[in-house]
Amino acid sequence: xxxxxxLTISYNKYQRVIDNLNLSLDENLxxxxxxxxxxxxxxxxxxxYGLKKPVAGTIQFDNKEINKNSVAYLVTENFFYSSITxxxxxxxxxxxxxxIDRWNKLFNLPLNKIIDGYSTGMKKKLALLGVLKQDKPLxxxxxxxxxxxxxxxxxxxxxxxxxxxxxxxxxxxSHIIETLTNLCDFIHYLEAGKIKFSRDKSGFLxxxxxxxDKIENENIELxxxxx
Amino acid sequence: xxxxxxxxxxxxxxxxxxxxxxxxxIFLVGLIxxxxxxxxxxxxxxxxxxYIIAGFLLLIMFVHFKRGxxxxxxxxxxxxxxxxxxxxxxxxxxVLCCFLIHKQWVAISQLTGLLIIINIDLKARNxxxxxxxxxLIPDDAFEWKAGIRKQFFIIVPIWIITALTSFFxxxxxxxIFILGIIIxxxxxxxxxSQILTSFExxxxxxxxxxxxxxxxxxxxxxxxxxxxxxxFNIDKWYIPVAEYFIFCSLLVYTxxxxxxxxxxxxxxxxAQIYVALGALGGIIPVFLPVVWLxxxxxxxxxxxxxxxxxxxxx
Numbered sequence: 001x002x003x004x005x006x007l008t009i010s011y012n013k014y015q016r017v018i019d020n021l022n023l024s025l026d027e028n029l030x031x032x033x034x035x036x037x038x039x040x041x042x043x044x045x046x047x048x049y050g051l052k053k054p055v056a057g058t059i060q061f062d063n064k065e066i067n068k069n070s071v072a073y074l075v076t077e078n079f080f081y082s083s084i085t086x087x088x089x090x091x092x093x094x095x096x097x098x099x100i101d102r103w104n105k106l107f108n109l110p111l112n113k114i115i116d117g118y119s120t121g122m123k124k125k126l127a128l129l130g131v132l133k134q135d136k137p138l139x140x141x142x143x144x145x146x147x148x149x150x151x152x153x154x155x156x157x158x159x160x161x162x163x164x165x166x167x168x169x170x171x172x173x174s175h176i177i178e179t180l181t182n183l184c185d186f187i188h189y190l191e192a193g194k195i196k197f198s199r200d201k202s203g204f205l206x207x208x209x210x211x212x213d214k215i216e217n218e219n220i221e222l223x224x225x226x227x
Numbered sequence: 228x229x230x231x232x233x234x235x236x237x238x239x240x241x242x243x244x245x246x247x248x249x250x251x252x253i254f255l256v257g258l259i260x261x262x263x264x265x266x267x268x269x270x271x272x273x274x275x276x277x278y279i280i281a282g283f284l285l286l287i288m289f290v291h292f293k294r295g296x297x298x299x300x301x302x303x304x305x306x307x308x309x310x311x312x313x314x315x316x317x318x319x320x321x322v323l324c325c326f327l328i329h330k331q332w333v334a335i336s337q338l339t340g341l342l343i344i345i346n347i348d349l350k351a352r353n354x355x356x357x358x359x360x361x362x363l364i365p366d367d368a369f370e371w372k373a374g375i376r377k378q379f380f381i382i383v384p385i386w387i388i389t390a391l392t393s394f395f396x397x398x399x400x401x402x403i404f405i406l407g408i409i410i411x412x413x414x415x416x417x418x419x420s421q422i423l424t425s426f427e428x429x430x431x432x433x434x435x436x437x438x439x440x441x442x443x444x445x446x447x448x449x450x451x452x453x454x455x456x457x458x459f460n461i462d463k464w465y466i467p468v469a470e471y472f473i474f475c476s477l478l479v480y481t482x483x484x485x486x487x488x489x490x491x492x493x494x495x496x497x498a499q500i501y502v503a504l505g506a507l508g509g510i511i512p513v514f515l516p517v518v519w520l521x522x523x524x525x526x527x528x529x530x531x532x533x534x535x536x537x538x539x540x541x
Binding site for chain 1: 361369370372373376377416419420421422424425427491535536537540
């Protein structure tokens with residue numbers, strides 16, 4: 001189980017991006033984190049992985065402090081080192097059992113070409129292959145479906161569901177609620193640095209309605225004035 | 228529009244100055260002052276002014292070729308060529324002033340070359356070169372794979388020509404110098420944090436791995452040339468050997484500087500300035516002890532910096 005206790009994260013002393021957040025995530029399940037732009041999703045994930053130090057609070061995985069050894073992290077915006085090929089990038093991750101060529105049959109990437117010439121979607125697929133190659137018990141995927149075509153989105157969904165069956169714990173964020181409701185076991189709604197509510201599969205419909213109603217109610221007046 | 232763009236450029240320069248800090252800014256002002264003074268003195272000679280204008284136009288051409296905002300300017304402004312010309316004219320003011328003072332009318336007229344440069348529309352092509360050389364480089368030496376791929380058509384001809392002309396006393400030392408400087412550039416850009424953590428090594432072990440790879444690969448390139456030099460010029464054996472050790476020091480210093488100022492995905496301006504200062508050690512050996520001292524200082528700074536990302540692997 002991943003237990004986040006009293007987590008506070010800030011970039012300056014005046015503003016807390018994550019404010020005293022508490023959350024428990026069961027293992028071997030897929031957890032979705034939803035929030036509007038600026039809600040703190042990426043900051044939370046960066047902190048989970050250890051790229052940002054929290055001001056206060058603890059994060060535990062399997063009753064131990066979370067450790068990069070057990071986590072694979074896909075960042076939202078993937079940066080690659082210039083002038084290396086896809087294959088060279090993947091060769092950096094140690095896993096001899098991972099058959100790059102067979103896995104690549106799913107994504108059809110030109111792995112012998114340098115990454116600089118890849119499209120946004122291709123870069124995302126390559127980064128995903130890197131994360132899959134790491135084969136860690138906890139996978140954190142920040143916007144894994146951004147910039148991908150329908151076919152790849154579906155393939156990734158299939159892969160993630162299969163990985164869950166193989167006892168992986170997966171945390172996913174997405175701006176598109178539908179991609180999460182089709183995939184996750186739990187969805188947690190992040191607002192103003194706090195988890196406002198969590199829903200299991202039976203509550204996804206209600207959750208969607210709640211989020212969309214909230215957004216529409218907040219903006220309808222202004223839109224009526226403008227158009 | 229030109230005014231708005233130049234205003235943005237001024238703001239960028241201002242933020243850049245703030246970013247590099249007071250000490251390095253003073254150093255930079257001193258360096259620019261020195262270059263300005265040298266330009267003023269040298270531009271008085273007619274023949275030298277021809278070299279100056281050729282160098283200046285080449286420099287502008289290089290900037291024009293490398294600038295990344297061409298697509299942005301083209302897609303938003305119909306007069307994008309005027310905007311670029313205005314920037315290049317402003318850059319040429321110091322040169323123009325020196326030529327005006329010394330009445331170098333021919334050189335001034337050659338500045339019209341700027342009109343040709345703004346009409347050149349070359350795009351940098353990504354080299355997909357995959358040779359046996361890349362396969363021979365260990366997987367973890369990604370900087371070398373990238374660097375050799377980018378500079379393949381410079382490194383390989385230099386190496387072959389040097390090997391063939393190694394009986395000339397200057398050939399090997401000059402080649403080691405050029406190859407050393409090219410290899411220094413492999414370590415300009417910091418890798419993304421995913422690449423850093425992919426090694427699954429602690430900070431100290433990662434740094435030592437980097438140093439080991441650096442010395443191995445640099446030696447593989449340079450030692451055959453040194454051996455050839457010694458065969459033909461045995462009495463001067465110490466020249467390339469000393470140069471080899473100087474460049475080994477500089478390369479280790481570069482790695483330490485890179486990681487001391489490591490930030491994912493960037494070319495650290497501070498690291499670049501320190502590497503440029505250290506490179507002086509390659510030209511003026513008096514600076515070498517400073518390079519060694521800085522290497523030790525930057526080693527502990529690098530360990531501290533990397534520990535933030537790699538502490539879980541310690």
